[in-house]
Amino acid sequence: MTTRVVQDPSDGFRFLPHLQTEPPDLRVSFDVLGGGRIRARMSGTSVPALKGTEHKADLSAQPDEVHSAAARLCARWKELFVNFQPVDDHGRALRDRRRPYATAADLSAEPEHELLRVVDDLARGGESLLFNTLLRGDDVRTEMFRIYLRSALSQEGLRVRFDSDLHLPWPMLCTAKDPTGSTATLEATFARFLGHQHQIEHTGDAYAWIGPPVPAPQQPAVSLNHDVRVGRATRADEVAKALAEGTECTVRTTYEDLVRDFGNADLDEQLTYFWCHGEFISNEPEPHVLVLRLTDGTPFDGHTVRELRSCHRHSRFRPLVLLNACHSGITGASTDRSFLGRMLIEHGAQGVLGPHIAMPQAFAAEYALEFVTRYLRGQETAGRIAHELARHFAALYRSPLGFAYGLHGGMDTRLDRTNRGEE
Template sequence: MPRSLAARIVQDPSDGFRHLPHLHTQAPDLHVSFDVLGGGRIRARMAGPAVPALRGTEHKADLGARPDEVHGASARLCARWKERFVDFQPVDDQGRALRDRQRPFATVADLTAAPEHELRAVVADLVRGGASLLFDTLLRGDDVQTAVFRSYLRSALSQQGLRIRFDSDLHLPWPMLCVAADPSAGKASLDTLFARFLGHRHQIEHTGDAYAWIGTPRTTQSQPVVSLNHDVRVGRTTKADAVAKVLADGTLCTVRTTYEELIRDFEQPHLDEQLMYFWCHGEFVGNAPEPPVLAIRLTDGTPFDGHTVRELRADYRHSSFRPLVLLNACYAGLAGASADRSFLSRMLIEHGAQGVLGPLIAMPQAFAAEYALEFITRYLRADANAGRITHDLARHFAAQYRNPLAFTYGLHGGMDAQLERANGGEA
């Protein structure tokens, strides 16, 4: 007669297998890589269901562009956004600044009251710059390989709603790049212009490191574990207080305002947070001849950078430290002249962070606070993963606020990051 036998599990032979990262992520629709080879050559590759499979070969081209000129064009595009949009200043017929409209695109997040012709002219200029960087600088060339690669990539990017990973030695402002600009772009509607930005069309993440993190899956909690790391003097007239309230509502929230508090917790082996939010100033610091790196400063003004992260977390690379980091500080996601300029986000990811989201330009505080309020609210509700939320916000601010600044927030990894609770379900 059959009967049930008692069983006691003494070993889990699949333990290592279930830790493999590919079991917990969804492959992107388009994977584009730009590798910098010896002699300053750039090799481009492309794969994924968004492009046709080729018989007996792959999508690959050695480009004619060189890294220094691509980096230079990238820096010019970021500067163009600040000069033409953030610092935009209307003038009267005699060229004098209008005192009642000082930097109107930077002082408020909602631009629905801004004159349509002003917005359209500036955004059309940014579209031209974003398309030129991608197609006229990075992918320029008349050789057959480059022309065919450019054609396939242009066709893929012209689609809507793809999940795209740019795995690249070149750190470029991917969501600020554009599909080919129409010669009549200056006459196009704002909605048509917004739709040309890659950040409006697709979910995008930038990666670069191989096997950035492999280890035991993080511990989930019944309440989200979060932190607010801020300079209390920043953004007093913005929605920064509302962001702090949302962050603390129904969570286990740690508040840090000084460098000492940051290093106290970063050197703890079991630092375990699901969302880590920084609201502070960012700037580049360095000691010549070394290139400058991004440093952030909390209330006490002591710089905290990627070197600090490495010093504190080097012995804990496979710990429970697995947050998504919203680094809401100027230039925090900047695609600069070299990987050194994104050193802070790279070090956070190398030592466990799922991803880092941050602005690619000097961001006006009014918009930065609005963006954080929307992102954190949606992320804590676990409506979607970080890639989906970032994409939705790009479209939300363009449609509802007539503001393109959400295109300047870039994800360094983290497209699949999503909040989970201890019961195994979403929050």
Template structure:
């Protein structure tokens, strides 16, 4: 006689006929694998020269009448100019410090600042004060909404310990180099990049790509200029990549552009150890470009041109974490200019880490070794590592230059490995 069959569906082989990442599941399916929620998201939108800012903390009840938001009194061009000034202060007052012709540029030629610890501490205190001044002028004003927002954000950044913060911003600002006033005598603890894990977002929606398969050994590339291969710990960085990954080395722009033109460029880490500079390109704004061993400048537009046809292809793969260890690659010359890191993220990169200013090459090589040594373990996220390195260089070497590295997306980027 007929009877009901009790069926339990344990799989979903069709994935609901969608390529979109799954956001939720049945109650009995257990916790979904994925990054933890951010602690706070700060959104900075530009409308002409006006700037509008808002913030929320996932899991925290917003005010009963509105979100935390306000219109800034400072115009966007003025804020961008202040950001450029802050980068220049770091360059001139720290890296450009040259008190003794017999010991020229001590903070540009060494990683360890402890032989000049007293001077280094004074410089750090000065840079922290500059970072506080930037935030104070950014939120200066008497409008009631702005005053309330300023109080809320200041309390959040100073009273809640270490947070995971995403600045979703139309302006690329040196967030880790900014500072709050904690009232403590230690200026290191006031820098946002020392207190918190920080990323800047604001890119396009990521392209939908095939599922990522963890592998036993990561796939990496070293895109470099032959003239830089012997500087500092650069040889050790290459050996690290050779020993712990499947490494491809590119020293010619044609090889890099050929790889970017392929539908599948399935690398876990792309490391650039090369020159970065602004070039005119007959445009109203200078274009940020990197250069390998040849003389071709590779800018955001060239990268987009070579990869554009694969952006919406269902079989295309491009999701590396990118370490752009070249001068200026973490920031743009003007608000109207998409920087190189933004272009790579728009095309699918999982995150981009690069310096906000011209970093001394000895320190850049040291930073790259430390970052990759941690990242290739598959145990730490990029956000965790960047904060750890800020604190480590401060503690061991009294060196604040790790604060100059800016994470564009990728706070949750982590290398997934099979044991």
């Protein structure tokens, strides 16, 4: 007999993947309420439980003010670090050292006193954004919140979730200097960055994706979405080889390629990699939005993702997305930096990893090669890999640029493979 199912009451149990994850060690929430008020909350095993109450404070900072300070911090990373230009005693640029921090990934041969001076300035800005702008205030609740948060962040190796309506460059924020007043070293300054101390993800959506569990693949499906003209003098070709090794790799170079595949209900990828230009374009009267451009230059943005994927809510599309594209251009309160990432997550992506600044191509390719190679092994989570790479590039290459990569969700995402135990 032919059977037609008209009701499926078990969906509510089968489609609850959110119940299958481990809670973070520290969860810090910043909710934007009516009138521009910001309410901060904090919970997790790394902070003490309070009898009959919770860690909560209504802050005096305003969202526009916080976004403006975050934009300034990102701009200073570009101005002070990426565009750093040594000069001679007469103020003339040294021809043999043209923008050394942007043209090479490995800075271990650069003078440490110059690096320390610049990185210390960036760390001061990261500390000020967190504690002097976002969490400023003299009322008792805000002061206690700051004390407990400082204490929690002083620990090492936490899994930290910033569940926030404010999209900030969390790994680039910093704890305070050593209060003993000892002479700062480059290592000690690197250690102040939250991206050096902890695994970090930014979230903000509730029930972003609900769908059936996806079985682990024997051979992962990945994609390389790129502008073929970008990064020719970098290790971009090695990244492409790493993506194709032992995988089913789809290469897309045009907007039409993206539209064709993102509109396909059967799109199934475990890692989606973008290597291309990114910029902010006008979306008046709404905030400017981030767009990506492949070889043909046609803009691809979060609205395009929504148009193509809204009718495929329960598809198998559950990738980690690595957006290795510069977040250059307009920043601040007039810019929605997270819209593309939010749309990717809303329509299936488990997480989105990308730079908060205009990232030099030399470093971006090195970072991608390390991340892709480690992630495709299927042995570590995205959060652990991002944390280890931030420390790796700080220790080996003497570069803070690993702290400028941030995860939007996906801290506990891992490439599950049916043959992982045999590798």
